[in-house]
Amino acid sequence: DGIAGEFLTVLHLKKGFQTLGINSDDGFSATIGLNFLDIEAQQIGLFNGSRGAADSLFNIVIEEEGYYPLRVLWWEGNGGANIEIFSIVDGKKILVNDPDNADAIKAYNIGDSTGRAAVVSIMPTPGKKRVESTSSIEVVIENGSETTVDQSSVKMTLNGKDVAVDVSKSGDIVTISYTEGLAAEAFCCAGVKNTAIVSFKESNGNERSAEWSFEAQSTKRREVGGGTLTNGLIGHWPLDEGSGTTAANKAG
Structure with a gap:
């Protein structure tokens, strides 16, 4: 009882529409991104609750055949415990990496990182409310063994306008900061939506961006x-x- 696990792998996915699934007891979260711990990874499946062994199916569209890093977090409260990762082909459930089925999705173990630069922290957190208007915006990116951040390429917009940012580096950590204040009303209750976009290039020339919103209030x-x-x-x-x-x- 009260256990959790993490599964890191790289799936070889073919172009087109695919149905993936997870059978779990109890919950799970599944994401696909450039690096396993990148908080900008896209969530493709989630069951946040308690249940006996049951399937959750999710449909995805692969625009280009290739290798896609998959991270699955799994947790169990009490009672039974299990997890299976599979795909649906012609109405049949096929376990990922099933050696006895030619239609099984192949999965590869490459360790705990893909080597790509990863966005590891964003502040204020997406969707946060009652953020003080004097708060700063901060994005932290960890350079990888394969790609790093081109610091000269970093840009930020706040509510559609370009803003000046400070870019600093310590070891493999690149920190992007904006400290000039947020849009807010000098009154209580309702906050003002702020939308920030940070863009940058990796050392391989790949263009990346992170977009999120939060609500700010004035302290005046x-x-x-x-x-x-x-x-x-x-x-x-x-x-x-x-x-x-x-x-x-x-x-x-």
């Missing part, structure tokens, strides 16, 4: 009527100690 005060409101505060009504029931008509 805004005058409202006879009082002031600060971000996140709508108002407060202290009880009158004399009667215990009189609400003060003020905010601030």
Whole structure:
């Protein structure tokens, strides 16, 4: 009970429409990307819950035949435990790397990295709300043994406009930072959507990009009527100690 596992492999996938599947007890997450730990890897399958052994199918389109890095995270709460990775061909389930079936997808073990530069951290995190407008944007990329970041190619746009960024390197880690503030309203409650795009080239000339959005709020005060409101505060009504029931008509 209470166990988890990680499966890293490279699949040889043919061009066209394919149906993959995972039979699991309990949950799993499956991604395909340029490197196993790249957070920009595309999620192709997910079951985030508890169940007995059951199938999850997912359809993918391969635009070009080739080798695709696959990462599967699997977890089990209690009771039974299993995981199978397979494809569907002519309505039949075929396990990946089945040596007895010519239609089985071939899988290859290359270790824990493909050697490609990988985006390993993005801040603020995608979809985050109530980000302070003074927060910085930061993207961290880890250079690989096969490709590295061309630092001169790094660009960032924020809400459709080019912005200046700082690019620094320490060992194999390249950090891209923007610190000039975010779009936000000087009021409470609803945040303002910010969309950031970071683009760069790898040393092999391949162009990459990461796009994500989050909501930001201002920490400035805004005058409202006879009082002031600060971000996140709508108002407060202290009880009158004399009667215990009189609400003060003020905010601030």
